[in-house]
Amino acid sequence: GDRRQAAIDRFSSEGSTSFLFLLGTRAGGVGINLVAADTVIIYDPDWNPQNDVQAQARCHRLGQTKLVRVYRLITSGTYEEALYKRANHKLGLEQAVIGKGMYSDAGAAEADSADRASEVGARSGSSKLRSDEIESLLKHGAQRLFTDEHDEAIARFSDESIDSILKRSAT
Incomplete structure (x- = not known):
């Protein structure tokens, strides 16, 4: 409760040096506001798709001024x-x-x-x-x-290096 909110406040504060806030989609989708985030990476999807949708929505909140990008890391054939x-x-x-x-x-x-x-x-x-x-x-x-939109996004993501994603998030 209090520790989680303190971590959110630290991440969200102006001038914060924190560039990563790691949450599971179940914990990340309930009652928090992460408008300081501009990138969501889902690497372990929940069996209930609404939990992933809610976790993404934590960044798409009132007060969000940045474009939020959502990446899903899914291993093909698994x-x-x-x-x-x-x-x-x-x-x-x-x-x-x-x-x-x-x-x-x-x-x-x-x-x-x-x-x-x-x-x-x-x-x-x-x-x-x-x-x-x-x-x-x-x-x-x-x-x-x-x-079509999804295929274009995959192509852009494939062409984009992890360094450029991190650089964009750091600014």
């Missing part, structure tokens, strides 16, 4: 990759069903999901998903909607 794909699928389902108003605030279904999906696709408006987007979310998860 359980981590399978876990990441499943977590993405869960986030995609949440986005398709709950995130775009298929349920009311009280959580009760407003309409049968198939009827609602076609209704959402028929509406025009930037906050509503098209039916093909909903179908993609349901089949492939959230990552599918951001594939």
Whole structure:
């Protein structure tokens, strides 16, 4: 409690020489504000994707003045990759069903999901998903909607050295 808050305060203070704050996503996603951070590196994803989302949100808080970059370190061909794909699928389902108003605030279904999906696709408006987007979310998860952006980010990250990432974070 108090030791953790003192560490957060030390990290967040102006002129701090601390450039790294290490947390697990479960501990890092609950009740803290890390707007002094500009880089989040997730190297051990949680089985519940909302814990990772909450941990990232600790840096995307009111008062954040810097661009926050999020890196996920995932070893290809391992359980981590399978876990990441499943977590993405869960986030995609949440986005398709709950995130775009298929349920009311009280959580009760407003309409049968198939009827609602076609209704959402028929509406025009930037906050509503098209039916093909909903179908993609349901089949492939959230990552599918951001594939081009994701691929570009991977290419940029691959080209960027760890030294340049650390240098940017130190300024």
